[in-house]
Amino acid sequence: MKCKVGVISGDGIGPEIVREAKKVLDKIGRTYGHEFVYTDILMGGCSIDATGVPLTDEAIAQAKASDAVLMGSIGGNTSTSPWYKLAPELRPEAGLLKLRKSLNLFANLRPAYLYEELKAACPLRDDIIGDGFDMMIMRELTGGLYFGARETKEVDGVVTAVDTLSYNENEIRRIAKRGFDIAMKRRKKVTSVDKANVLDSSRLWRKIVEEVAKDYPEVTYEHMLVDNCAMQLVKDPRQFDVILTENMFGDILSDEASMVTGSIGMLSSASLNDTKFGLYEPSGGSAPDIAGKGIANPIATILSAAMMLRYSLDLDKEADAIEQAVKQVLKEGYRTIDIMPQEAEKRASVREVGTEQMGDLIAERV
Amino acid sequence: MKCKVGVISGDGIGPEIVREAKKVLDKIGRTYGHEFVYTDILMGGCSIDATGVPLTDEAIAQAKASDAVLMGSIGGNTSTSPWYKLAPELRPEAGLLKLRKSLNLFANLRPAYLYEELKAACPLRDDIIGDGFDMMIMRELTGGLYFGARETKEVDGVVTAVDTLSYNENEIRRIAKRGFDIAMKRRKKVTSVDKANVLDSSRLWRKIVEEVAKDYPEVTYEHMLVDNCAMQLVKDPRQFDVILTENMFGDILSDEASMVTGSIGMLSSASLNDTKFGLYEPSGGSAPDIAGKGIANPIATILSAAMMLRYSLDLDKEADAIEQAVKQVLKEGYRTIDIMPQEAEKRASVREVGTEQMGDLIAERV
Numbered sequence: 028m029k030c031k032v033g034v035i036s037g038d039g040i041g042p043e044i045v046r047e048a049k050k051v052l053d054k055i056g057r058t059y060g061h062e063f064v065y066t067d068i069l070m071g072g073c074s075i076d077a078t079g080v081p082l083t084d085e086a087i088a089q090a091k092a093s094d095a096v097l098m099g100s101i102g103g104n105t106s107t108s109p110w111y112k113l114a115p116e117l118r119p120e121a122g123l124l125k126l127r128k129s130l131n132l133f134a135n136l137r138p139a140y141l142y143e144e145l146k147a148a149c150p151l152r153d154d155i156i157g158d159g160f161d162m163m164i165m166r167e168l169t170g171g172l173y174f175g176a177r178e179t180k181e182v183d184g185v186v187t188a189v190d191t192l193s194y195n196e197n198e199i200r201r202i203a204k205r206g207f208d209i210a211m212k213r214r215k216k217v218t219s220v221d222k223a224n225v226l227d228s229s230r231l232w233r234k235i236v237e238e239v240a241k242d243y244p245e246v247t248y249e250h251m252l253v254d255n256c257a258m259q260l261v262k263d264p265r266q267f268d269v270i271l272t273e274n275m276f277g278d279i280l281s282d283e284a285s286m287v288t289g290s291i292g293m294l295s296s297a298s299l300n301d302t303k304f305g306l307y308e309p310s311g312g313s314a315p316d317i318a319g320k321g322i323a324n325p326i327a328t329i330l331s332a333a334m335m336l337r338y339s340l341d342l343d344k345e346a347d348a349i350e351q352a353v354k355q356v357l358k359e360g361y362r363t364i365d366i367m368p369q370e371a372e373k374r375a376s377v378r379e380v381g382t383e384q385m386g387d388l389i390a391e392r393v
Numbered sequence: 394m395k396c397k398v399g400v401i402s403g404d405g406i407g408p409e410i411v412r413e414a415k416k417v418l419d420k421i422g423r424t425y426g427h428e429f430v431y432t433d434i435l436m437g438g439c440s441i442d443a444t445g446v447p448l449t450d451e452a453i454a455q456a457k458a459s460d461a462v463l464m465g466s467i468g469g470n471t472s473t474s475p476w477y478k479l480a481p482e483l484r485p486e487a488g489l490l491k492l493r494k495s496l497n498l499f500a501n502l503r504p505a506y507l508y509e510e511l512k513a514a515c516p517l518r519d520d521i522i523g524d525g526f527d528m529m530i531m532r533e534l535t536g537g538l539y540f541g542a543r544e545t546k547e548v549d550g551v552v553t554a555v556d557t558l559s560y561n562e563n564e565i566r567r568i569a570k571r572g573f574d575i576a577m578k579r580r581k582k583v584t585s586v587d588k589a590n591v592l593d594s595s596r597l598w599r600k601i602v603e604e605v606a607k608d609y610p611e612v613t614y615e616h617m618l619v620d621n622c623a624m625q626l627v628k629d630p631r632q633f634d635v636i637l638t639e640n641m642f643g644d645i646l647s648d649e650a651s652m653v654t655g656s657i658g659m660l661s662s663a664s665l666n667d668t669k670f671g672l673y674e675p676s677g678g679s680a681p682d683i684a685g686k687g688i689a690n691p692i693a694t695i696l697s698a699a700m701m702l703r704y705s706l707d708l709d710k711e712a713d714a715i716e717q718a719v720k721q722v723l724k725e726g727y728r729t730i731d732i733m734p735q736e737a738e739k740r741a742s743v744r745e746v747g748t749e750q751m752g753d754l755i756a757e758r759v
């Protein structure tokens with residue numbers, strides 16, 4: 028099979044980690060007889076440097092012409108990078124938001140689970156970890172505060188800034204369906220998160236989720252307020268299966284959840300629309316402080332490539348092969364620095380490797 | 394001294410925990426020669442039941458006529474309580490929001506720290522706890538999404554709900570000053586949290602915080618994105634001193650921070666305006682599931698009363714006495730059920746007590 032893969036290397040550690048994911052994909056290609064044809068797509072800071080804007084129309088067209096897009100990460104240090112002196116719509120992140128909107132990528136899947144091999148990296152106590160946890164955060168990605176009208180203006184000489192949080196019932200319904208659909212393939216539980224005791228948008232969210240839930244009698248569902256959910260993720264992460272929520276809450280909670288696992292360098296994500304197309308990227312950021320040092324963990328990006336094979340290209344067997352190879356490498360004791368155990372005695376039983384070596388090890392085991 | 398204290402017992406466990414705080418205040422009164430004159434103020438579900446609305450004008454007037462207000466907690470189970478069938482502006486929480494606005498309580502202080510005696514209740518691993526942590530969350534409380542215009546309407550037959558997030562520079566400046574002021578009395582570090590890579594209101598927030606910071610050259614400050622902050626609170630809570638943030642982010646992060654300490658039943662909060670007046674309440678919720686069982690932890694409310702003595706009534710010595718009494722009782726091994734250690738062996742060295750007994754023990758030691 029010939030697959031057209033758009034590749035957004037991006038900024039910071041982006042290029043390094045994407046390189047390793049391509050290495051693994053190429054090994055899949057050779058082993059299973061597929062051809063991955065890559066198109067480099069500029070987005071973020073590197074696009075600003077080259078074209079003056081974070082995402083050109085040409086880049087959008089290239090993404091649309093691909094079967095799927097694999098992304099590293101974009102953006103820089105918001106306090107020191109010159110990109111952040113530009114007008115907001117010209118900054119790196121604006122490119123990502125524009126791409127999500129242009130491709131209608133409304134469903135953002137962010138798995139957060141504890142790797143058995145990486146238990147030692149989990150910040151939680153052993154009795155809270157128990158036999159581990161495995162959540163899927165389903166974040167709405169093209170509505171809410173991120174895409175509402177905004178304005179900064181002077182009112183009677185006082186500068187005032189306004190952002191708008193808007194959702195309509197159709198936007199809520201389609202993401203709620205996705206949430207319940209995925210719950211059916213998992214442990215059949217949905218926790219819908221909102222702030223219905225304050226926000227109108229949350230009250231509509233709750234109402235529509237209740238309607239959608241009627242079509243999924245096998246799924247247990249509950250509503251949870253966002254402040255409570257931020258607590259429960261720390262107190263008892265095992266209670267969650269699918270967390271379904273709007274854009275901003277999903278941004279905050281998915282990052283909290285991935286840190287709670289201690290395995291953030293391992294977590295991939297997918298942003299999907301109504302077709303097979305998807306954008307796949309690691310959960311972590313561009314980490315400008317360690318860029319170019321060859322120490323970034325490429326596993327989340329490699330697992331994002333696996334997700335891409337599974338969701339956009341229907342290559343399940345090949346996706347399995349990558350996931351197995353990652354498990355194997357961990358079992359053999361290889362670790363990048365971010366997932367090294369803290370205690371000296373545990374460090375003795377594992378081996379620290381760099382970005383490139385980790386990519387090689389995984390590719391070899393495919 | 395004669396002190397006029399408004400008392401909002403509220404719903405759920407509210408009345409039980411407030412009763413114990415009054416017991417401790419009365420002991421302070423007898424010991425130090427003060428008279429606390431209480432006025433019961435109806436708010437929340439109990440006000441709905443009695444008057445049809447969650448907060449009457451009379452209740453607001455009573456609060457305004459007090460030197461300070463001590464509150465338990467309001468609201469019920471949002472899925473099952475009949476209060477939540479009412480129109481949004483008639484629900485329990487609307488009363489609290491209205492009170493905050495009517496009294497201009499824009500500065501919400503939420504301390505989050507680890508009690509040495511309660512280390513075992515902290516969900517984090519020992520090496521992350523280290524020698525403990527102690528943060529103050531300074532949350533803006535009368536602006537942003539909570540108080541913006543909202544509307545649910547049909548647009549071309551599609552129901553759409555809109556909330557508005559608005560801040561002006563003056564609102565930001567006054568809370569930022571409070572944040573830096575309190576940092577000066579602590580470890581002189583401010584972490585200002587926003588989502589400046591997306592929101593206009595956050596970009597204004599960041600700009601004004603930078604202006605205010607110039608007047609506090611001794612304070613180190615940094616900006617942090619809200620999603621990152623949600624991660625850092627779990628990964629390394631020791632890095633924080635004062636977290637300064639807007640209303641909604643503060644709601645989410647302060648709850649996360651208090652759960653991270655494992656001492657949520659111990660954490661008080663203060664909501665202040667430009668005068669000495671303040672509203673004092675525990676960080677936890679109304680916990681309708683355990684209401685009336687006599688097992689709720691009254692310590693957070695008792696410590697809220699101590700905060701009230703300190704901030705609104707200038708009775709520092711008396712506040713110290715309460716805080717000392719609480720420490721003493723913990724040292725003697727008394728625990729309510731929520732702060733009992735999990736491990737059997739550790740349970741043997743402490744003693745479980747109910748709400749009333751805990752209040753008695755603390756009052757006796759004042």
Ligand SMILES: CC(C)[C@H](C(=O)O)[C@@H](O)C(=O)O
Nearest residue numbers: 102120123124278590591620
């Ligand atoms: C870069 C930023 C706009 C983005 C977001 O907030 O959506 C990122 O934090 C994420 O979670 O994908």
Ligand SMILES: CC(C)[C@H](C(=O)O)[C@@H](O)C(=O)O
Nearest residue numbers: 224225254468486489490644
């Ligand atoms: C009850 C609710 C409106 C309130 C809030 O969100 O402000 C509560 O969660 C809090 O944090 O004080």
